Amino acid sequence: MTDTLRLHYAPDNASLIIRLALEELGLPYETVLVDRSKNAQRSDNYRALNPAGKIPVLETPDGAIFETGAILLWLGDRHQKLLPPPESEQRGDFLKWMFYASNTVHANLRMTFYPEQYVAADHRTALRVGARQNLISSLDMLERLANEGHPWFAGPQVSVLDLYVVAMLRWMALYPANDTDWFDLKRWPHLLHLTECCEARESASALCRAEGMAPKPFSKPAPPNPPEGSAI
Numbered sequence: 229m230t231d232t233l234r235l236h237y238a239p240d241n242a243s244l245i246i247r248l249a250l251e252e253l254g255l256p257y258e259t260v261l262v263d264r265s266k267n268a269q270r271s272d273n274y275r276a277l278n279p280a281g282k283i284p285v286l287e288t289p290d291g292a293i294f295e296t297g298a299i300l301l302w303l304g305d306r307h308q309k310l311l312p313p314p315e316s317e318q319r320g321d322f323l324k325w326m327f328y329a330s331n332t333v334h335a336n337l338r339m340t341f342y343p344e345q346y347v348a349a350d351h352r353t354a355l356r357v358g359a360r361q362n363l364i365s366s367l368d369m370l371e372r373l374a375n376e377g378h379p380w381f382a383g384p385q386v387s388v389l390d391l392y393v394v395a396m397l398r399w400m401a402l403y404p405a406n407d408t409d410w411f412d413l414k415r416w417p418h419l420l421h422l423t424e425c426c427e428a429r430e431s432a433s434a435l436c437r438a439e440g441m442a443p444k445p446f447s448k449p450a451p452p453n454p455p456e457g458s459a460i
């Protein structure tokens with residue numbers, strides 16, 4: 229157990245979403261690099277924190293928390309910011325889209341990044357094609373949602389769902405390198421606007437400094453040049 233919040237991260241990995249939330253909440257935190265070049269996320273030490281061997285983990289006074297969505301909900305609930313509180317009438321709507329972001333959008337995106345973790349070599353192209361079709365229909369749905377005026381998504385105040393979605397939009401534009409032609413954010417103007425709002429915030433500037441990202445990390449992302457570690 230730790231009294232401090234300790235984020236196990238790799239540059240431009242899902243940990244960046246937690247970094248944004250910690251910055252938005254103004255919380256002190258430490259970072260521990262997970263060395264992707266050595267697959268440190270699969271080491272015994274790391275699996276003691278997250279048996280699934282995935283980044284991120286946030287060590288907290290309540291123990292180590294993994295799963296991006298779970299960490300975001302824990303932080304938001306604990307600090308009563310960045311989401312509708314449990315008693316809010318908006319909570320159900322917010323929760324269903326948080327879970328959709330995590331178990332559908334993020335999961336499909338993972339299939340395009342790591343097809344080798346899902347299927348044999350001769351099925352990988354087909355998996356990527358199928359997952360991208362699903363991503364396009366998810367983005368169409370999120371575009372409509374962003375236009376519906378919910379305070380917990382693309383609203384006047386930033387939310388954990390905003391942070392989760394803009395990070396995934398960044399990765400769609402960048403990864404896998406040289407295979408992103410399917411994605412053009414201009415096709416989803418409300419999501420484009422969301423990326424511009426989020427990257428104008430101080431939390432995004434802090435992220436760019438810490439993980440070596442150029443300005444406009446969500447609307448016009450460029451590959452990072454991190455001071456330590458590697459994205460893949």
Ligand SMILES: N[C@@H](CCC(=O)N[C@@H](CS)C(=O)NCC(=O)O)C(=O)O
Pocket residue numbers: 240241242243269281282283284294295296297330334338342
């Ligand atoms: N469901 C997990 C997925 C996290 C995830 O995919 N993390 C990536 C980095 S962005 C990772 O650990 N990749 C290395 C691997 O899969 O071995 C979550 O939401 O936290």
